[in-house]
Amino acid sequence: MLRPRPGHDRTRRRPSAGRFRATGRPACGRDRRGPVGLAAAAHLAERGIDFLVLEAGEQVAASVAHWGHVRVFSPWQYDIDSAARRLLQADGWSAPDPEWLPTGAELVSDYLAPLAELFGDRVRTNARVSAISRLGYDRVRTAGREEAPFLIRLADGGELQAGAIIDASGTYTSPNVLGASGLPAHGEDTAAGVVDHALPDVLGADRDRYEGRRVLVVGAGHSAATTLLALAQLDATPITWAIRAGHATRTYGGGDADALPARGALGSRLHALVESGRIQLLTGFFTHRVRTTGDGVELISRAPSGAEQSITVDRIVSATGYRPDRSLASELRLDLDPILGSARRPAPVIDPNQHSCGTVPAHGVDELTHPEPGYYAIGVKSYGRAPTFLMATGYEQARSVVAALAGDWEAARDVQLDLPETGVCSPAWPRRRSSGPDWPAASAAACCPPRSQAWAPRRRTTAAAAADPLRVRALPLERSVRDVRRISHRGPARGPSSHL
Numbered sequence: 384m385l386r387p388r389p390g391h392d393r394t395r396r397r398p399s400a401g402r403f404r405a406t407g408r409p410a411c412g413r414d415r416r417g418p419v420g421l422a423a424a425a426h427l428a429e430r431g432i433d434f435l436v437l438e439a440g441e442q443v444a445a446s447v448a449h450w451g452h453v454r455v456f457s458p459w460q461y462d463i464d465s466a467a468r469r470l471l472q473a474d475g476w477s478a479p480d481p482e483w484l485p486t487g488a489e490l491v492s493d494y495l496a497p498l499a500e501l502f503g504d505r506v507r508t509n510a511r512v513s514a515i516s517r518l519g520y521d522r523v524r525t526a527g528r529e530e531a532p533f534l535i536r537l538a539d540g541g542e543l544q545a546g547a548i549i550d551a552s553g554t555y556t557s558p559n560v561l562g563a564s565g566l567p568a569h570g571e572d573t574a575a576g577v578v579d580h581a582l583p584d585v586l587g588a589d590r591d592r593y594e595g596r597r598v599l600v601v602g603a604g605h606s607a608a609t610t611l612l613a614l615a616q617l618d619a620t621p622i623t624w625a626i627r628a629g630h631a632t633r634t635y636g637g638g639d640a641d642a643l644p645a646r647g648a649l650g651s652r653l654h655a656l657v658e659s660g661r662i663q664l665l666t667g668f669f670t671h672r673v674r675t676t677g678d679g680v681e682l683i684s685r686a687p688s689g690a691e692q693s694i695t696v697d698r699i700v701s702a703t704g705y706r707p708d709r710s711l712a713s714e715l716r717l718d719l720d721p722i723l724g725s726a727r728r729p730a731p732v733i734d735p736n737q738h739s740c741g742t743v744p745a746h747g748v749d750e751l752t753h754p755e756p757g758y759y760a761i762g763v764k765s766y767g768r769a770p771t772f773l774m775a776t777g778y779e780q781a782r783s784v785v786a787a788l789a790g791d792w793e794a795a796r797d798v799q800l801d802l803p804e805t806g807v808c809s810p811a812w813p814r815r816r817s818s819g820p821d822w823p824a825a826s827a828a829a830c831c832p833p834r835s836q837a838w839a840p841r842r843r844t845t846a847a848a849a850a851d852p853l854r855v856r857a858l859p860l861e862r863s864v865r866d867v868r869r870i871s872h873r874g875p876a877r878g879p880s881s882h883l
């Protein structure tokens with residue numbers, strides 16, 4: 384438990400020097416405060432960089448709180464950021480059991496809320512960001528752009544300015560549609576009263592809406608699996624599960640081979656329920672139309688071949704994933720992957736078309752830099768529509784980006800990540816091997832080769848990493864002269880390409 388000391392705020396240190404000293408505006412306006420946003424705040428506080436956190440919800444980590452009834456599959460040891468841990472422990476907090484799997488509610492009450500408390504009035508709730516731009520600059524205007532502060536417009540009409548933006552606004556508040564082609568299914572809007580987005584609390588607050596009803600769950604990810612397992616505990620509740628794919632192998636996951644046993648068990652238990660007939664699985668289901676009838680709500684699938692099938696139920700859970708809301712930053716210059724809408728460089732290794740390992744090579748500020756100097760999207764938003772994001776990845780992103788903002792490029796580029804694999808991808812993800820020149824060959828040998836190797840071949844590995852194959856300490860990518868020049872925070876280029 385956190386025991387705040389009255390009148391004492393150990394995080395409120397002033398920056399000793401540097402470009403991020405506050406001058407009438409926060410040096411870093413970090414909009415949003417989920418786990419990754421709050422981790423960034425912890426690193427900013429440790430480095431003495433002034434900041435302001437803006438959270439749309441009424442409470443800290445509003446999205447996590449929304450799925451508070453869900454028990455996560457990664458134990459506490461993967462869920463706490465290093466800087467946050469240091470700040471909290473210095474304030475008398477005792478870390479939870481590292482092996483325990485917290486619920487979303489426990490993540491908030493035992494970790495995120497006490498952390499936010501440390502930052503006092505530098506965290507604002509009910510502060511929804513509606514748009515971000517640069518003061519006096521639309522996306523087209525260039526001359527002097529790097530010197531202009533960011534302009535943050537709030538939903539209540541207020542405006543703020545900041546020297547840098549860390550956008551950790553997540554994707555939870557912008558779910559995908561039911562329609563199989565990425566467009567809303569015909570009638571989807573009018574059926575909103577019988578459709579819930581992932582993850583309704585079917586064993587708790589939302590039980591009355593589900594128990595004894597015919598329920599359809601659409602989607603093939605962890606959210607769908609979690610909801611299906613909960614529904615299976617309700618009496619007299621017929622459950623149907625619809626997916627676009629021809630089989631559910633990916634959702635069933637790696638079972639015992641998963642490095643996170645709870646994640647492996649999720650798929651295994653679902654598989655058993657389908658096999659037993661408790662859950663009816665509809666494969667090749669391409670939602671085309673939703674229609675309310677006298678008997679309930681009918682969902683009609685139309686496959687690309689034109690073949691149709693339909694099912695009538697009482698309620699639908701749309702667990703079709705999430706997409707980032709990029710409209711907030713539409714006046715900024717972003718370099719996004721055309722498939723995922725993620726940062727471009729990590730895209731090849733998180734693309735679900737290519738792999739489901741649950742791992743990603745260590746990455747940080749170099750991979751998350753956009754053409755808009757000083758703007759970084761981190762956390763699950765950095766993954767775009769890719770579904771395998773883990774908090775630990777976001778914490779390392781936060782650490783690296785904040786180190787760069789502080790001008791500590793050595794720390795910013797000493798990225799490390801040790802993620803638990805799903806067990807679906809074998810024989811070996813290349814991160815376990817040298818990430819040097821043979822990385823492309825290793826990728827090709829893996830079951831889940833990245834769709835492009837443009838990112839990987841330029842990585843190098845330290846001697847320490849070579850000695851410890853389970854922990855990759857990747858040196859930064861060599862960056863082009865053009866890349867380096869357009870980064871306002873002017874991290875030095877590394878290696879041969881650093882001669883400007």
Ligand SMILES: Cc1cc2nc3c(=O)[nH]c(=O)nc-3n(C[C@H](O)[C@H](O)[C@H](O)COP(=O)(O)OP(=O)(O)OC[C@H]3O[C@@H](n4cnc5c(N)ncnc54)[C@H](O)[C@@H]3O)c2cc1C
Pocket residue numbers: 414415416417418419420437438439440443444445446447450453454455456457461510511512513551552553554555556582606711761762763764772773774775777
């Ligand atoms: C049900 C579920 C279970 C998961 N289980 C695990 C797990 O076991 N292990 C794991 O590592 N990961 C897990 N994840 C994945 C991921 O780690 C979490 O989604 C995590 O919460 C992502 O953190 P984030 O800070 O990037 O985004 P979020 O937690 O989504 O936080 C974003 C915050 O930004 C706020 N916001 C949004 N828009 C605005 C705006 N315009 N203005 C101001 N604020 C805004 C939101 O209210 C929210 O508080 C799980 C995800 C889900 C949904």
